[in-house]
Amino acid sequence: MLNSYILIIGDEILSGRTYDSNSCYIARRINELGIPPKSIITIGDDKLLIEQTISALLELADIIFICGGLGPTPDDKTVISVANVLKRRLVLDETTLSRVENYFAKQNQKVPELATKQALVLQGAIILNNPVGQAPGMILKHGKKSIVLLPGVPIEMEKIFETGVFPYLNDNYSLKPDFILNIRTTNISEMVIVEKISDVIKRYKGISTAYLPSVLGVDIKISSIQDKKTFSQLDKEITARLKSYIYGRGQETIEDIIGNLLRKRQLTLSIAESCTGGLISDKITNTPGSSEYFIGSIIVYNNKIKKLLAGVKDETLKKNGAVSKETVIEMALGIRERFNTDIGIGVSGIAGPTGATKDKPIGLVYIGIASKKASNYEEHIFNGNRRMIKEKATMVALDFLRRTLELL
Amino acid sequence: MLNSYILIIGDEILSGRTYDSNSCYIARRINELGIPPKSIITIGDDKLLIEQTISALLELADIIFICGGLGPTPDDKTVISVANVLKRRLVLDETTLSRVENYFAKQNQKVPELATKQALVLQGAIILNNPVGQAPGMILKHGKKSIVLLPGVPIEMEKIFETGVFPYLNDNYSLKPDFILNIRTTNISEMVIVEKISDVIKRYKGISTAYLPSVLGVDIKISSIQDKKTFSQLDKEITARLKSYIYGRGQETIEDIIGNLLRKRQLTLSIAESCTGGLISDKITNTPGSSEYFIGSIIVYNNKIKKLLAGVKDETLKKNGAVSKETVIEMALGIRERFNTDIGIGVSGIAGPTGATKDKPIGLVYIGIASKKASNYEEHIFNGNRRMIKEKATMVALDFLRRTLELL
Numbered sequence: 001m002l003n004s005y006i007l008i009i010g011d012e013i014l015s016g017r018t019y020d021s022n023s024c025y026i027a028r029r030i031n032e033l034g035i036p037p038k039s040i041i042t043i044g045d046d047k048l049l050i051e052q053t054i055s056a057l058l059e060l061a062d063i064i065f066i067c068g069g070l071g072p073t074p075d076d077k078t079v080i081s082v083a084n085v086l087k088r089r090l091v092l093d094e095t096t097l098s099r100v101e102n103y104f105a106k107q108n109q110k111v112p113e114l115a116t117k118q119a120l121v122l123q124g125a126i127i128l129n130n131p132v133g134q135a136p137g138m139i140l141k142h143g144k145k146s147i148v149l150l151p152g153v154p155i156e157m158e159k160i161f162e163t164g165v166f167p168y169l170n171d172n173y174s175l176k177p178d179f180i181l182n183i184r185t186t187n188i189s190e191m192v193i194v195e196k197i198s199d200v201i202k203r204y205k206g207i208s209t210a211y212l213p214s215v216l217g218v219d220i221k222i223s224s225i226q227d228k229k230t231f232s233q234l235d236k237e238i239t240a241r242l243k244s245y246i247y248g249r250g251q252e253t254i255e256d257i258i259g260n261l262l263r264k265r266q267l268t269l270s271i272a273e274s275c276t277g278g279l280i281s282d283k284i285t286n287t288p289g290s291s292e293y294f295i296g297s298i299i300v301y302n303n304k305i306k307k308l309l310a311g312v313k314d315e316t317l318k319k320n321g322a323v324s325k326e327t328v329i330e331m332a333l334g335i336r337e338r339f340n341t342d343i344g345i346g347v348s349g350i351a352g353p354t355g356a357t358k359d360k361p362i363g364l365v366y367i368g369i370a371s372k373k374a375s376n377y378e379e380h381i382f383n384g385n386r387r388m389i390k391e392k393a394t395m396v397a398l399d400f401l402r403r404t405l406e407l408l
Numbered sequence: 409m410l411n412s413y414i415l416i417i418g419d420e421i422l423s424g425r426t427y428d429s430n431s432c433y434i435a436r437r438i439n440e441l442g443i444p445p446k447s448i449i450t451i452g453d454d455k456l457l458i459e460q461t462i463s464a465l466l467e468l469a470d471i472i473f474i475c476g477g478l479g480p481t482p483d484d485k486t487v488i489s490v491a492n493v494l495k496r497r498l499v500l501d502e503t504t505l506s507r508v509e510n511y512f513a514k515q516n517q518k519v520p521e522l523a524t525k526q527a528l529v530l531q532g533a534i535i536l537n538n539p540v541g542q543a544p545g546m547i548l549k550h551g552k553k554s555i556v557l558l559p560g561v562p563i564e565m566e567k568i569f570e571t572g573v574f575p576y577l578n579d580n581y582s583l584k585p586d587f588i589l590n591i592r593t594t595n596i597s598e599m600v601i602v603e604k605i606s607d608v609i610k611r612y613k614g615i616s617t618a619y620l621p622s623v624l625g626v627d628i629k630i631s632s633i634q635d636k637k638t639f640s641q642l643d644k645e646i647t648a649r650l651k652s653y654i655y656g657r658g659q660e661t662i663e664d665i666i667g668n669l670l671r672k673r674q675l676t677l678s679i680a681e682s683c684t685g686g687l688i689s690d691k692i693t694n695t696p697g698s699s700e701y702f703i704g705s706i707i708v709y710n711n712k713i714k715k716l717l718a719g720v721k722d723e724t725l726k727k728n729g730a731v732s733k734e735t736v737i738e739m740a741l742g743i744r745e746r747f748n749t750d751i752g753i754g755v756s757g758i759a760g761p762t763g764a765t766k767d768k769p770i771g772l773v774y775i776g777i778a779s780k781k782a783s784n785y786e787e788h789i790f791n792g793n794r795r796m797i798k799e800k801a802t803m804v805a806l807d808f809l810r811r812t813l814e815l816l
Contacts, residue, residue, distance in 0.1 A: 016436025028424025042448035277693025278686030285685025
């Protein structure tokens with residue numbers, strides 16, 4: 001087993017001002033290659049500490065991924081620190097220099113003086129092209145070890161990783177990963193899952209199981225050195241226990257699953273969103289090609305608009321309120337008719353922190369779905385703050401749509 | 409200066425399947441208390457490694473924040489590991505037990521057997537109530553050191569942190585932080601900022617400056633032990649150089665700034681979104697009370713809907729295409745009229761990965777804004793993948809709205 005470590009460098013991470021999404025990305029991709037990281041370590045832009053940490057990791061690691069601090073501004077100290085530890089000189093890379101010059105030319109901007117500093121690279125390094133930014137990536141061979149340097153801006157890191165680092169790792173460290181089964185569930189708690197499947201899990205030897213809860217649901221991750229046949233038997237048994245709580249496998253997202261279902265059935269979709277404020281539509285349009293089946297939405301943050309554009313009757317609002325099963329069904333029917341789609345969804349709820357009434361608590365959400373055949377609704381009560389309630393309502397609405405589509 | 413460390417525990421983080429947002433949250437909050445973390449370390453659910461890491465950190469740290477692995481399932485090993493290192497027994501906490509029982513009762517669910525395991529806590533610990541989940545937080549005093557245990561589910565961690573941990577830290581480790589100035593810019597590159605302000609920065613002694621780029625823009629973070637007066641002079645000088653590239657200060661978000669501007673001017677807003685797919689509306693509705701000024705949106709993912717509901721003329725689409733300045737201005741005017749709002753926004757662009765034409769590359773985005781006074785547009789070309797283009801277009805649209813509102 002190879003030992004890999006991820007070292008994230010940046011005061012902005014330790015200050016809590018910036019999310020570190022890079023370590024997650026790198027971890028996911030190297031896991032796919034069978035090189036899971038032993039640890040992810042984050043430290044600040046402190047030259048001495050960077051040098052000490054790299055020296056220590058060189059004792060433990062076969063591969064070190066270092067991310068951040070490659071920029072040309074004075075607070076970027078990664079390149080000089082690596083140069084000191086590995087005793088390498090900095091040299092000017094002409095390709096990087098002209099790429100940086102072109103980058104600014106394309107946007108009709110003058111090349112800033114600092115840009116030339118960006119072209120200083122570690123002697124002997126493999127230079128990795130950065131197609132979307134300035135700082136190039138680098139790979140250094142140090143005896144049998146590899147040190148990979150990546151910029152901290154996520155889009156740049158990802159592009160360089162995919163075009164330069166992943167192919168390098170694949171060529172030099174090809175490792176066959178264990179079988180991994182990831183079963184994605186939603187709308188069911190971690191503990192209830194354990195109750196339902198723990199006797200199944202116990203019957204299989206040599207597997208390890210993890211339950212990974214997130215706001216979207218619980219992923220059940222099972223890894224094993226078993227043969228594939230045993231593994232698919234286990235999958236079948238778990239599926240029989242959890243049934244429609246399972247929405248997907250592997251890393252499929254709910255929006256991709258829905259996209260495939262709509263495409264396969266040649267159906268179109270429109271949505272009337274209230275408390276989710278556009279998040280359902282945002283998710284759906286993250287899938288490339290979603291314009292094939294997603295026609296559009298109305299976000300009705302106002303009762304007048306609910307009546308005018310989503311076809312909700314005045315008396316329905318008066319009698320049942322905006323947050324009610326009657327309203328979301330009329331929203332679903334109304335949007336389906338107005339946008340002339342096969343499926344219509346209506347969502348209304350109380351995202352908080354204000355807006356609760358005696359009968360209707362914060363977190364109460366109704367979802368209605370209308371198709372040619374029928375209209376239906378679900379009622380949910382979610383815990384959490386405003387953003388969490390929006391995210392949970394979005395996930396449940398998408399999952400309700402999935403279950404509806406599977407029956408069509 | 410106190411030494412604090414954040415230890416994140418969870419195979420799901422190292423597998424790259426789950427983002428670790430907890431370390432960012434904890435880091436931000438303890439920075440506000442003047443206890444910045446020296447390092448953030450992530451390791452897996454491995455009992456031996458957890459014990460070794462905690463033992464090592466006890467040598468270095470005054471405060472250790474341990475997050476994750478507090479659940480009752482067999483893969484959760486944090487509590488038992490801490491018990492072993494600190495030689496504490498596990499005892500049953502009656503309050504936690506009855507809270508867990510109530511939690512399931514409220515949702516009309518049977519209490520799972522595992523739930524009782526959740527009430528096992530470390531002897532002598534301060535038990536912190538978890539109002540939104542099962543696992544309680546804990547604080548252990550170990551000599552002069554404090555060890556804080558928090559669950560890994562972000563909403564639970566945050567609730568416990570705010571109600572239990574923050575007050576504890578504030579009472580026991582009150583430290584006055586340095587002055588920190590955070591200037592938020594957008595639509596200008598890090599290097600151009602450095603060119604514009606580096607001579608100003610040089611004139612001030614004893615300050616440290618960091619440039620923090622993200623998809624939304626660049627934050628300029630300046631910390632110093634200077635007096636407040638010198639600091640506000642520096643702020644003035646930077647503002648004079650960067651002018652309207654600055655959209656906010658501190659941790660203000662663009663959506664909160666817009667919300668305040670709309671409220672102050674008593675204006676209402678509606679949006680016609682195409683390539684952003686609902687993300688602009690989603691952002692705006694993250695602000696509590698946004699229903700006061702945000703009336704609603706139409707997401708027009710289809711040209712028919714653009715004509716029918718956003719008031720775009722057939723000949724405009726035929727002559728200029730859906731991605732054009734003419735179309736977004738008609739969208740802005742159309743949505744403003746239909747939703748009867750003071751301001752209307754129209755956005756159209758090519759998010760990719762397909763859809764580019766000879767004249768119109770992926771990343772091309774037009775934004776139109778219509779008010780009572782006038783209508784105006786901006787043209788942008790963004791780098792990045794589909795999601796990045798959606799996010800950058802959203803940020804620029806919100807910033808264009810900010811600049812427009814400031815002149816009204």
